[in-house]
Amino acid sequence: MTTGAQKLQLLMIEADKLTRLAIRLYLAGLKNIQVTEVPRLDEAMQALNESEFDCILVDLRLPDGDAFDFLRAVYEQSLIPPPIIVLTGVRKEELGLQLVGAGAQDFLIRSEISSLTLIRSIRYSMERARFQMEQYEANAKLMALATEDPLTDFLNREGFEKVLSDEVAEAENTGLWPICLMVNIENLKEINDTYGHTAGDQVLVNVAAALRRSTKKAEYWAKIGGVFLTLMHELTIDQAAGIGRLIENMLAKMPLYVEEDTVQLDVNVGVTIVPPDVQSINDIIDAIRLQPLDGEPPDAAETVFPGSEAEEPFDHGLVVPPAPAMQALAASGSEVPLDKIGRLRMILESSDQLSVVRQSVFDLTNGRVVSYELMIRGPEGMENPADLFDVDGDQELLRAMDLKCLETCLLSARQVPKRLRLHVNVFPTTLIQTPAEELIELFRRHGAVQRVFLDINTQWIVGQPAQLSEPVDRLRKAGIMISLDHVEVGRSFMQALLLLKPRVIKTDSELVSDLANDYAKRRNLQRLLSIAISIGSKLVAVGLENEPDVKAARDMGIRFGQGYFLGELAFVEEGA
Numbered sequence: 001m002t003t004g005a006q007k008l009q010l011l012m013i014e015a016d017k018l019t020r021l022a023i024r025l026y027l028a029g030l031k032n033i034q035v036t037e038v039p040r041l042d043e044a045m046q047a048l049n050e051s052e053f054d055c056i057l058v059d060l061r062l063p064d065g066d067a068f069d070f071l072r073a074v075y076e077q078s079l080i081p082p083p084i085i086v087l088t089g090v091r092k093e094e095l096g097l098q099l100v101g102a103g104a105q106d107f108l109i110r111s112e113i114s115s116l117t118l119i120r121s122i123r124y125s126m127e128r129a130r131f132q133m134e135q136y137e138a139n140a141k142l143m144a145l146a147t148e149d150p151l152t153d154f155l156n157r158e159g160f161e162k163v164l165s166d167e168v169a170e171a172e173n174t175g176l177w178p179i180c181l182m183v184n185i186e187n188l189k190e191i192n193d194t195y196g197h198t199a200g201d202q203v204l205v206n207v208a209a210a211l212r213r214s215t216k217k218a219e220y221w222a223k224i225g226g227v228f229l230t231l232m233h234e235l236t237i238d239q240a241a242g243i244g245r246l247i248e249n250m251l252a253k254m255p256l257y258v259e260e261d262t263v264q265l266d267v268n269v270g271v272t273i274v275p276p277d278v279q280s281i282n283d284i285i286d287a288i289r290l291q292p293l294d295g296e297p298p299d300a301a302e303t304v305f306p307g308s309e310a311e312e313p314f315d316h317g318l319v320v321p322p323a324p325a326m327q328a329l330a331a332s333g334s335e336v337p338l339d340k341i342g343r344l345r346m347i348l349e350s351s352d353q354l355s356v357v358r359q360s361v362f363d364l365t366n367g368r369v370v371s372y373e374l375m376i377r378g379p380e381g382m383e384n385p386a387d388l389f390d391v392d393g394d395q396e397l398l399r400a401m402d403l404k405c406l407e408t409c410l411l412s413a414r415q416v417p418k419r420l421r422l423h424v425n426v427f428p429t430t431l432i433q434t435p436a437e438e439l440i441e442l443f444r445r446h447g448a449v450q451r452v453f454l455d456i457n458t459q460w461i462v463g464q465p466a467q468l469s470e471p472v473d474r475l476r477k478a479g480i481m482i483s484l485d486h487v488e489v490g491r492s493f494m495q496a497l498l499l500l501k502p503r504v505i506k507t508d509s510e511l512v513s514d515l516a517n518d519y520a521k522r523r524n525l526q527r528l529l530s531i532a533i534s535i536g537s538k539l540v541a542v543g544l545e546n547e548p549d550v551k552a553a554r555d556m557g558i559r560f561g562q563g564y565f566l567g568e569l570a571f572v573e574e575g576a
Contacts, residue, residue, distance in 0.1 A: 007034040010122070011047060013058040013070065014087070015039040019110070023057065026115040041065045045073060052555065053082045055122050060088040060099075071102045080133050083125035087113070105129060149223045151201055152208035160222035160229060160281060167231055168278060177274050178231040179240040181218075182288045183211065183247060187266040188226035195263075203256060207265070209459050209488070210254060212510065215243070224281065237273060244269040257429060257467065262395075340390065344397065347388070348404055353379045354388075356412040361423070361540055361562045364554045372416060373423040373455070373562065374409040395429070402430040403442075410446040423453045423483055423504075428461050428468055436474040443480055453483040453504055458496055469499050476501075485542075487511075489524040497535060505532050506562070509543025516548035526556055 083105040105125035147159030192200035218230040248269040256263040270288035347353040358372040409424040483504035532539040544563030
């Protein structure tokens, strides 16, 4: 809603030129109003797709439809559209009630319109729409509290029971029964007993983040205690089992650092077709426990969707993030030689095996590039960063490779204009295991102090973020700037923000994807922006992939953005 010095944006849908002129005259006394005029419904819908309006005036009769057609079309696009006032030439109380019932906030009789009645109707309609929005937000918040797990934002038992009930009803009509996949953290109690429930909660948060990012085929996840559940469609039981084994392998190899210890997850994954006689979630869990996964993950190149072309490989719905804990997914399609560790060591010893690509960070207010993120790429057959960190649990090799990639990025930074700041990635474990003096000297040697941000991926900060507090503080005092990457909204992320005090906060791309159409994401992003402002940090919206999302971010007051829509990856050697 427009406030302060901003102009109120009014859309007038009226075919009659004299009526449009009269409306403009009635509103002439208001200096803070901008009127957009269109004569037809199709032009009105196009205007709504391109701009945001605070209020809409629409004539009852138009060349290509009427106000009822417009109301139906608008409410199909938005649950709570801008307030709509209908102009009509006839006084019929029944017609007015029908219009209000169809979603109009008010209706005005043309012969009775004056400057006073028009302005009063606009103000009344906007206030009523604001009240409806507040009610909707309050109800949505109550619904979320009732059906979502506050720790992970996954569905809780009640939420999943409702989804399950709807799925069963649908399956009874179609005969297509979904498959349930369960991930159980078997040693969660042991972690809680040894390190405390705060550490156990952090483990659950990080497992939830890994599941959310790595399974495209799962529309939603539920968390019930230490058990995660999801329903999947359009898969055979063997394909779902393949996904389960990949997840099991991924989580088993995910390094968890709690206090000063490395904790290994004991994970049990199972799948089952939801039985027709299912009564509760417990029925599904019992069915899964009776048939645990066996064997090895299927070859992704040999498994296909039912009914799809054989030459199109089935990717198991998995995304491979550039991080060591995702190494087990191996969904990049690149061929890793049998002597993988030997080749990794050879890369460490050479000076020309790694290359650097950059992606721009833009000022959304003027379209200017303000900084670049530098990202590493491996040699042929190992281009995906995940391949470079597939070290089979060798922590020292992981640290050495991370430092090698960091230095390669710092070397390439010399080829980028000095007026631009840069971002380079580093694993939290590298910061913990490497003396701060060694990193400070590396930055000084390449002239990167006060120019290059160290991007710390919050996805891999497991346990207490306090482990990073001391090394980050020493780096900051030496002039090295700190940025937190892949930040979401939640208690664990808040703890990391307050402890590490980053100069820049970069969002997780999932928080930004489809921002223009997802009210919940806009609300969460607004919360994160408020947090960033309160601690004196700059917020970068990462994952802007289309123009509506860029506009939505800019309209929310987010100044900086990054994404393929704004700027593609390019090798640094090709110029900045």
